[in-house]
Amino acid sequence: GNKSRVEKWRSSGNTRESNIRHFTLPKNDSSNIITAEKYFLPFELACQSKASRIVVTALDCLQKLIAYGHLTGNIPDSTTPRKLLIDRIVETICSCFNGPQTDEGVQxxxxxxxxxxITSQHVEVHEGTVLLAVRTCYNIYLASKNLINQTTARATLTQMLNVIFTKMENQAL
Structure with a gap:
């Protein structure tokens, strides 16, 4: 009677990976957010891996956790006093770019x-972290040999800067 959603799903005969997309992430409440923060370390370690497939998967997961508001990083970073976890998250994402030789999927x-x-309503980033994000996109734009990645980086920069300036103007009001 007390089966988890995964156990119920498995016992109903679902085993194929393609069925995973039917899962919806639970609505974010404070307990889910706290849990997500706890699980950042494996993603950080995966991003430090030299295997591009692992890095791509880790970045994709981080992006989704942030997009759905499950990972806000709005807590102190346990490794660096006076810094928020979101700063470490952004540094981790940016450190995946190692110049022109970086895998195109990773870029x-x-x-x-x-x-x-930068665009999430769930996340607040400031000063140096915003600059690092913008600089990394700009570096990908300059260094990438892949036209799609160059174009995407350029469009992303435009979108980021629009959001950043809109936020700055709204704060000035």
Missing amino acids: LQIIKALLTV
Whole structure:
């Protein structure tokens, strides 16, 4: 009687990976957010991996957790006093870019993740972290040999800067 959603799903004969997309993330309440913060470390370690498939997956997951408001980073970073976890999250995302030799799939996921961070209503980033996100997108735009990634980085920069200036203007009012 006390089966989890996953156990019920498995016992109903669903085993194929394609069925995973039918899962919806639970609505974000404070307990889910706290839980998501706890699970940042595995994503951070995956981003430090040299295997581009692992990095792409980790960045994609981080992007989705941020987009759905499950990972806000709005708590102190346990590793650095006077910093928020979101600063470490952005640094982790940006550190996946290592110049022109960075895997093209990784470049694209970095762009997507950074755009989500800057445009999300669930996340607040300031000063140096905003600058790092913008600089990383700009560096991908300059260094990428892939035309799609260049175009995406350029469009993302435009969108980011529009959002940043809109927020600044709204704060000035």
